[in-house]
Amino acid sequence: QVRGYLEFMQTAQRYHGRPIFALFCGDKDAEGRSWCPDCVTAEPVVRKELHNMPDDSVFIYCLVGDRTYWKDPNNEFRKNLKLTGVPTLLKYGTPQKLVEEECFKADLVRMLFTED
């Protein structure tokens, strides 16, 4: 689990060479609730499918920041990782990703984890 763009990139680099899946969500408050309602829906769906990831995979759960940071069109996630929405579940280094409501569907999540 990481928070912010820098931490995400450092962690991804550390696991270079292994399949990396990342779920990007809005920050959580003191009670553990995200400001992003779709992220609240998606997280349990994604976590339930984690066992389908290939051997040697790494799963990075990344909190992107608060709502204001996310809304800024120039934030690093938008600019460098080309994220367009949260939640986003992606296979790092490939064009394969699921965005927003796509993350609610267990079979799509499973497809992302098992597709080669």
Next chain:
Amino acid sequence: DYDLIIIGGGSGGLACSKEAAALGKKVMVLDYVVPTPLGTSWGLGGTCVNVGCIPKKLMHQAALLGQALQDSRKYGWQYEEQVKHNWEVMVEAIQNYIGSLNWGYRVSLREKSVTYLNSYGEFIEPHKIKATNRKGQVTYHTAETFVLATGERPRYMGIPGDKEYCITSDDLFSLPYCPGKTLVVGASYVALECAGFLAGLGLDVTVMVRSILLRGFDQEMAEKIGAHMETHGVKFIRKFVPVQASMPGRLKVTAKSTEGPEVFEEEYNTVLIAIGRDACTRNIGLDTIGVKINEKNGKVPVNDEEQTNVPYVYAIGDILDGKLELTPVAIQAGKLLARRLYGGSSTKCDYINVPTTVFTPLEYGSCGMAEERAIEEYGKQNLEVYHSLFWPLEWTVPGRDNNTCYAKIICNKHDNNRVVGFHVLGPNAGEVTQGFAAAIKCGLTKELLDETIGIHPTCAE
């Protein structure tokens, strides 16, 4: 098991599957890419997405940008750097985009509950296919109706060394190294488009042509395309055919004249074979279930509802005998077929007056008949051809040719000067032609054209 099984996940197959699924049917799509002799393969989406229209247009654009950079100095842009092109950067960016399209189709099929198998499908008995995946695992599936949408693959020359040393368009768009000095064999639009953008990227390109350019296209336009490419650095060797490719050190091609004993020999970095494409119909068990194909070209004859001689088997796309090999045609045929089968529709695909564009360095857009075809159909005396050279305004400042861009319309004198052929050679020909295609569908005549006021300053006016 299924209402509909479609063999082939390209433009036609995917369009048909999504439409049928939207109409509530249980659909399966099989897509499998047999690797090229060099081992190249690709994902879901068919030729257009992976090794056709999409990467072609992007590489054409890369070449056009090179030309634009040259023009830019005349427009006042000043920079010191000498501009060079990096092949690997371009290929990576294009392949990334294609990868997102492959993934997009996977998600799309999943969301519409279409079953997708990355397996090679073949008929083993009526209504039943055998599906073999990459690992050799076999499954069997049955359906009430089948659609063949297997498309085509590049043809090789059948000469020593062709498969070992030469590449085709299947390999070009993901080539991990810059092709360098290239020989393109063929005079199809694939050959000319590829030769065109490779030259535009700064490479040394030669095109070897057996006889004419762009067979089947208007020959006046074809020759103009060739002439333009020649003045812009593409070398043409006409009336020669390769007889051998070997690799004594570098890649060497030996060719013979079609008109005499003359022999030609030269070394290249890359030889790209683009002499034609063959339908993938020979090894899918069609003979087992009695589907007739045209033995000469392997294509499938169908009636005007895309039905083969076997009532529960239909076919769409490039494999159709006597029909146009174009993505939008396949998509339209696929969608309408699904609607006729499951949606109670009776609309058939209209193959008349389909517009096309060849994306050579100077683009060629057309809709309707070539001049030769129109003469054949109506007789020379019954036709009036109106034509004009034009000089795009954007070409004036950089001093580009003023005698090159050309447009003509062929009109039927006995039908109110109805436009039966529209041809334009110039920048953005595809964008220009699309609108005229709609006008032709509405029965465009010379008079209507004369009454339509132009948009100034444009090429289209």
